[in-house]
Amino acid sequence: MKTIxxxxxxxxxxxxxxxxxxxxxxxYEPIAYTLRLGGKRIRPAVALMACNLFSEDVQPAIKPAxxxxxxxxxxxxxxxxxxxxxxxxxxxxxxxxxDENTAILSGDMMQIAAYQFIxxxxxxxxxxxxxxxxxxxxxxxxxxQYDMEFEKRETVSVAEYLDMIRLKTxxxxxxSLKTGAVLGGAxxxxxxxxxxxxxxxxxxxxxxxxxxxTYGDEKTFGKKIGGDILCNKKTYLLTTALEKADAxxxxxxxxxxxxxxxxxxxxxxxxxxxxDELNVKxxxxxxxxxxxxxxxxxxxxVQVDNDKKQELRILAKKLxxxxx
Numbered sequence: 001m002k003t004i005x006x007x008x009x010x011x012x013x014x015x016x017x018x019x020x021x022x023x024x025x026x027x028y029e030p031i032a033y034t035l036r037l038g039g040k041r042i043r044p045a046v047a048l049m050a051c052n053l054f055s056e057d058v059q060p061a062i063k064p065a066x067x068x069x070x071x072x073x074x075x076x077x078x079x080x081x082x083x084x085x086x087x088x089x090x091x092x093x094x095x096x097x098x099d100e101n102t103a104i105l106s107g108d109m110m111q112i113a114a115y116q117f118i119x120x121x122x123x124x125x126x127x128x129x130x131x132x133x134x135x136x137x138x139x140x141x142x143x144x145q146y147d148m149e150f151e152k153r154e155t156v157s158v159a160e161y162l163d164m165i166r167l168k169t170x171x172x173x174x175x176s177l178k179t180g181a182v183l184g185g186a187x188x189x190x191x192x193x194x195x196x197x198x199x200x201x202x203x204x205x206x207x208x209x210x211x212x213x214t215y216g217d218e219k220t221f222g223k224k225i226g227g228d229i230l231c232n233k234k235t236y237l238l239t240t241a242l243e244k245a246d247a248x249x250x251x252x253x254x255x256x257x258x259x260x261x262x263x264x265x266x267x268x269x270x271x272x273x274x275x276d277e278l279n280v281k282x283x284x285x286x287x288x289x290x291x292x293x294x295x296x297x298x299x300x301x302v303q304v305d306n307d308k309k310q311e312l313r314i315l316a317k318k319l320x321x322x323x324x
Contacts, residue, residue: 030106037089043176044069050180061183067117074110136175143168150234161239170202193301200295210235220323226268
């Protein structure tokens with residue numbers, strides 16, 4: 001069995017070998033730039049780890065795993081335009097370094113490239129892997145649409161928010177695991193158990209992001225705390241607070257959300273104080289723990305030796321208890 005570090009070395013080596021030097025340079029340079037920015041490489045990593053549970057040879061999963069990573073980064077290019085984000089991983093976003101038209105077109109090219117990499121799947125698995133990927137790609141777009149619609153709505157239920165992050169975040173992690181399992185020769189029930197594990201870990205991962213944005217340590221989180229509060233972003237914390245609040249608390253929270261620019265610290269302090277009053281931090285931690293427990297149960301259901309699953313357990317724990 002390969003360790004997570006060995007898996008990441010394989011992935012980064014494969015990405016480094018991918019040449020984006022064709023003409024026109026204005027189309028391909030932003031792609032190379034995006035992939036050089038790095039990231040956690042979680043999705044391709046779990047694809048190879050899932051494959052390795054059932055096969056010593058992870059080579060059949062490498063190209064599809066890279067395709068998934070390219071697709072993930074494509075979504076970030078377009079998300080950054082929609083969110084008007086200036087920075088990604090501490091560096092200027094593509095639409096800021098170049099322009100919006102470049103980010104759109106380079107992103108489109110990345111989506112095409114993702115399918116090209118997926119198409120290098122062995123013939124006997126190609127349709128199954130393409131079906132998993134295509135369904136997931138559509139779900140990610142659905143999740144992004146819900147996210148944009150939620151920005152315009154005054155209230156969003158906790159259930160609606162959880163479904164949105166399942167689509168926008170969790171399904172791609174789950175599909176990565178299922179793809180790797182299929183390419184490793186897993187039985188259908190084991191591939192599904194890994195998919196369910198991925199959904200649960202993906203949900204816990206996003207809830208952790210929500211929590212860190214308000215309650216994290218700026219030094220370890222890597223960005224200013226309270227960004228979600230300043231833009232009135234629908235998060236688990238905000239949707240839970242609005243559902244738990246009585247009429248007086250709801251009015252107080254809504255008035256806090258209307259604090260204008262120029263009073264950022266005041267807004268963050270006031271909204272956080274309402275969160276504290278309603279114990280939404282604890283509610284978020286409870287939800288994370290529930291998803292994490294469910295994820296571990298699903299991983300236990302995968303019919304391979306427990307020792308083989310240790311690296312996935314370690315990774316899940318790191319994602320769950322990270323501070324950045």
